[in-house]
Amino acid sequence: MESAGDWCLIESDPGVFTQLIKTFGVKGVQVEEMWSMDEGEGVFDNLRPVHGLIFLFKYLQHEEPPHPVVTDNRLETIYFAKQVINNACATQAVVSLLLNCSHPDVDLGPELTKLKEFSMSFDPRMRGLTLSNSQTIRTAHNSMSNQTLFEFDQKAPTKEEDAYHFIGYIPINGRLYELDGLREGPIDHGPISPGQDWLNVVHPIIMKRINVYTEGEIHFNLMALISDRKMLYERQIQELMRETQILGMETDDTEKEIRRLRMLIEYEDAKMLRYQQEMARRRHNYLPFIITLLKILAEEKKLLPLYEKAKERALKKGQKKVRV
């Protein structure tokens, strides 16, 4: 049980989440950040199919759930886990969405499939313990965190960072649920009519929540769990090529469309490369770099002037704060 505590904070970043999911061995999904929800449901147009949404916000106090918490036998089919470890909530939110996802694009891979089979019969608390004790999940989670240069006693306690909370929204068997590991169970947001897109149901709920947070100047962040873009584009190209073969000729339109899809694939490849580079930057030990840089600046006698400038700036900042 002791080791269950070794979870580090990870950044809420689509690159981190996408790589986290891949490290679990899950295929066919990626995470994209939603920058704005203002334009109505249209914001989801380029993201469909969306399998779930991850909402991050600064956790202030316990609010009463807006809807009843599910305690009946639906818990046997909904994978809901109580959150037992603080820093793990980002990962737990993502895993909870994945384990409730039944879309053919999503391939859970052997590790998560095993985990789900193993703990499906457990109650929410035991499921939470299973997730936090999973070596696979913990290792993947911790591999996403920033490298700490060195261990030392930080005098100032870490600030807001600890108070962020992640929850998930997902459609399960025709109803919209909110999965919040701090609750006793999933929150039921009501039915999704047959033929209705679940995103139309979740959009006003999220908008309402965002508006509350915006007024209170509370930080929040919304991310979508979507099908792997590259996989979708490649599938579309294959489809177009098959059509062309059947027709025996290639029209200008299909040619144009294939070219467009190839460009989108290039864009996705570039994005994944950028994610990998950011990860390398995150995990790097900068100490030798910093020492060498300080030496270079010292040799050129630029270090003390730099310090003076930085001190002045810090003093000004301090004064401003006092005045306000």
Place this chain on the structure above:
Amino acid sequence: PPEGEGAVSGSAAPRVDLGAALSAPEVVSTASEPPNAQRLAPHLPPTSATAAAQDDVRTTLLSPQFAQAANQFSSALTSGQMAPVISQFGLPTDVTSAANTGDMQAFFKALESASGSESSRSLEGDKKKDKPQDDK
């Protein structure tokens, strides 16, 4: 708490975060000069980029991940707990003991005077700097 903390730095000294200071334009241009970029190159994050060392140095200095590490470095330094780590880089004793006081200004001053008189020794130190921490 480190000895003499109040005596050396004074309680009025503001908290200086190196993250912003080390991404200032003058630092970026100094670090990107070819000979300096060459010295920094082995310590860059392995981003598998094919970019030249100068560009890579600039990108690294301007990255949020580096800013975070630099801020961590400055708070560790100010806490006076950096000396054992710094001593692994083969720096002169004066510099290490200045680091021990938790006074950033004293540490920088010691670093400047050490590099003025003993530039050969500081170069020697460069070679050792990859040893302290292995990739985990």
